[in-house]
Amino acid sequence: MELRTLEYFVAVAEERSFTRAAARCHVVQPAISQQIQALEKELGEPLFERRPRQVVLTSGGAALLPHARACLAAAASAVREFADRSGLLSGSFALGTVGGLEGTIVPRLLGEYHRRYPRVAVKLLGASSPSLLAKVRAGEIDAAVVAGPPDGEPAGVASRVLLEDRIVAVLPAGSRPADRPMTLDEAVRNPVISYSPESGVHAYIREAFAEQALRLDIAYATNDVALQVALVAEGIGVALTSHASPVLTADPRFVVVPLEPAIRLRKVFVWRVGTRQSAPLRAYLDLWTELSHRPGA
Structure with a gap:
């Protein structure tokens, strides 16, 4: 036959x-x-x-x-x-992204992907984590990098951890030693600069304060970390932001201190399950595995 x-x-x-x-x-x-x-x-x-x-x-x-x-x-x-x-390989690959990915493997991945598969049209979509997660579940985009929800990814979505991160406090330079943690109670005594409610990171911060029975009022809400720390440098308040952001590299205008208790979060790569993966998505996942096992990755 x-x-x-x-x-x-x-x-x-x-x-x-x-x-x-x-x-x-x-x-x-x-x-x-x-x-x-x-x-x-x-x-x-x-x-x-x-x-x-x-x-x-x-x-x-x-x-x-x-x-x-x-x-x-x-x-x-x-x-x-x-x-x-x-x-x-040809076709298209739509990838959703949140901010703060400059220091992760994502730019390197996309660079190598472009060199290997120049016939694939890669489309990037920037948005908040909840919005991107909904688009992945609906099949509107192939995959996304998001702040993983505190209670785990929803049904119908597979994930791979991209980055283990934590929230830190950013204060004006000279206001506090870098090795002296700031409690959440201390943080809310200042005007708080942090992420907007639409951000996936906001959920982690809100939940941590709720567990301490503390009311969190964000005076200046922005998902732009560079703007957050610029406001700190102006003496407006304390920023609660991602430690992994490259914006927090040594800068004489501010000091970065840990929070107590720590607020930990994950940035994850998510894609839809229950349907056959597209060839461009499989290639992206395979390339990630390959690069992750290279020395220095």
Whole structure:
């Protein structure tokens, strides 16, 4: 039983005509008829009932049809897989991103992805974590990097941890030793500069203060970390922000101190499950695994 014969069989079954099946498969009708007759002989029973104006499946043909389709689908999948491996990957890859990814593996990943798969059109979408997570679940984008929800990712979404992070307090320079932690109670005695409620990071901060029975009022809400620390440098208040942000590298205008208790969070790469992964998404995940195992990654 050959794939080409199964292709002819499926074509006849779907077209209900040897003539139309031959046109669909770009062969002459006798070639299809001969292949079907050989298949019927091999299986030991007729597959079609030949009527004056059309052909219909027999019970044997109906039993064979799902198996034939599965075989053809598996063969097509293998062809796509090896086309991808040979560098012929094409299509599109829509990736959602939150802020603060400059110091992660993401830029390096996208750079190597571009060099290997120049025929894939990569589209970046910047938005808040809850918005991006909803778009992944709805299938509107292929994947996203988000602040993982404190209670875990929702059903229908798979994830891979990109970064383990924590929230720190940023104060004007000289106002506090860098090795002296700030309690959450101390933090709320100042005007607080931090993320807006639409940010996934905001949920971690809000939950931490709630656990301490503290009311959190954010006086200046912005997801732009550079703006947060610029406001600190102006003496406006205390910023509660991501420690992983490159903006927090040594700067004489402010000091970064740990919080007590610590507020930990994760940035995760998420994608939809329950449907077949697109080839560009599989390539991205495989490349991430490869780069993560290289020395210095």
